[in-house]
Amino acid sequence: MAAITLTSVTFEKARARIVDDVSLAIPDGAICVITGPTGAGKSTLLKLVAGQLPLTSGEIEIGEAARQSWRIGRDDIAELIDPTALPARGNLYDAITGGLRARGLKRKAAQEDALKGADAVGIGALMSRRIASASSGERALAAFSRAYARPPRALLLDEPFAGLPPARRTALRRELRRLQRESGVTTILATQDTEDALALGDLLAVMDAGRILSSGSAETIYDHPADIVVARLFGAPPMNLLPVRANQTGLSLEDGTNLGGTSVMTKATFAWLGVRPEDLFVLPEGSLSPGGAKFPVTVEEVERANGSFLVHGHVGPHPVVARLAERPSVEVGGRLMLGARAERLHMFDAETGARL
Numbered sequence: 001m002a003a004i005t006l007t008s009v010t011f012e013k014a015r016a017r018i019v020d021d022v023s024l025a026i027p028d029g030a031i032c033v034i035t036g037p038t039g040a041g042k043s044t045l046l047k048l049v050a051g052q053l054p055l056t057s058g059e060i061e062i063g064e065a066a067r068q069s070w071r072i073g074r075d076d077i078a079e080l081i082d083p084t085a086l087p088a089r090g091n092l093y094d095a096i097t098g099g100l101r102a103r104g105l106k107r108k109a110a111q112e113d114a115l116k117g118a119d120a121v122g123i124g125a126l127m128s129r130r131i132a133s134a135s136s137g138e139r140a141l142a143a144f145s146r147a148y149a150r151p152p153r154a155l156l157l158d159e160p161f162a163g164l165p166p167a168r169r170t171a172l173r174r175e176l177r178r179l180q181r182e183s184g185v186t187t188i189l190a191t192q193d194t195e196d197a198l199a200l201g202d203l204l205a206v207m208d209a210g211r212i213l214s215s216g217s218a219e220t221i222y223d224h225p226a227d228i229v230v231a232r233l234f235g236a237p238p239m240n241l242l243p244v245r246a247n248q249t250g251l252s253l254e255d256g257t258n259l260g261g262t263s264v265m266t267k268a269t270f271a272w273l274g275v276r277p278e279d280l281f282v283l284p285e286g287s288l289s290p291g292g293a294k295f296p297v298t299v300e301e302v303e304r305a306n307g308s309f310l311v312h313g314h315v316g317p318h319p320v321v322a323r324l325a326e327r328p329s330v331e332v333g334g335r336l337m338l339g340a341r342a343e344r345l346h347m348f349d350a351e352t353g354a355r356l
């Protein structure tokens with residue numbers, strides 16, 4: 001297929017930099033997931049790669065083809081897929097063949113490929129369903145059929161699972177991974193969902209305000225975020241951050257509450273201690289592992305989440321969220337001692353927010 005290389009890609013509109021100096025190198029056959037909050041510029045970046053918007057400056061290469069030399073819809077270089085943007089009229093079959101025809105396929109080839117693609121994703125029997133009455137999951141599958149029936153060199157997927165319930169999302173992620181494995185098409189996928197990103201991304205890029213703040217493997221972005229901005233942007237609920245001071249016995253809050261955490265003590269006297277909600281657990285009395293941290297949490301609310309319980313509370317004046325497998329036996333207003341293993345703690349510079 002083809003590697004995708006973005007060099008200093010910038011897009012301005014009405015003097016606003018919507019995409020700002022983005023550089024990324026996506027290896028041939030990889031999935032790069034662009035993640036970030038709403039309005040970060042993800043969709044705009046995909047449209048630039050698809051050739052649907054003109055670059056203000058910079059360069060995009062897909063394999064040997066430089067950005068200026070292709071036009072969307074006229075060849076098999078890049079295709080942007082947004083399941084929510086299927087045409088309003090017609091049935092799923094029309095949506096799939098229409099997409100292939102727009103890429104320049106002759107009618108017969110488009111019809112053959114559409115059926116092949118629909119069978120490959122298991123919606124062959126649904127071809128006559130009106131788009132307007134198809135479920136979000138069926139539309140997503142139709143969009144995938146359209147993409148994978150004849151994969152372009154670069155596939156650009158904009159929020160492909162938007163609006164789907166969690167169970168359907170999981171199934172469609174697996175489907176997408178399978179299609180990706182079989183086709184090997186280099187893919188950029190934009191999503192706000194951390195689970196999509198972790199499940200699908202060979203390469204992750206965190207975007208905010210038009211810029212790529214950090215990019216790399218899940219290990220880099222999720223396990224070792226470069227600074228507190230990336231740490232808070234990637235992960236849901238976001239990483240807890242507490243301002244701490246180091247003394248002889250470990251890290252403490254300003255009111256003197258000792259949190260342990262001797263394993264992450266650095267030369268810095270003041271720092272931010274970070275811990276992800278999913279890395280916290282109920283700490284049985286006196287069982288803190290060496291170097292780990294403990295958090296005496298005053299519980300405000302316990303919320304049932306998908307397969308877990310979210311405990312909202314605070315440690316001193318600082319809000320803390322924990323994701324626990326089981327509902328803790330604690331009343332609202334009660335105290336819960338939570339722990340985190342040494343290797344799941346993060347430390348960031350108090351001033352710059354950079355990882356220590």
Ligand SMILES: Nc1ncnc2c1ncn2[C@@H]1O[C@H](COP(=O)(O)OP(=O)(O)OP(=O)(O)O)[C@@H](O)[C@H]1O
Nearest residue numbers: 013014018036037038039040041042043044045192
């Ligand atoms: N043609 C345009 N003219 C002016 N502003 C634009 C244009 N297109 C996008 N924007 C603005 O640029 C920013 C980025 O938009 P974009 O849709 O790329 O973000 P996004 O990260 O995909 O968000 P979401 O996850 O909500 O889809 C937004 O503030 C948007 O309002």
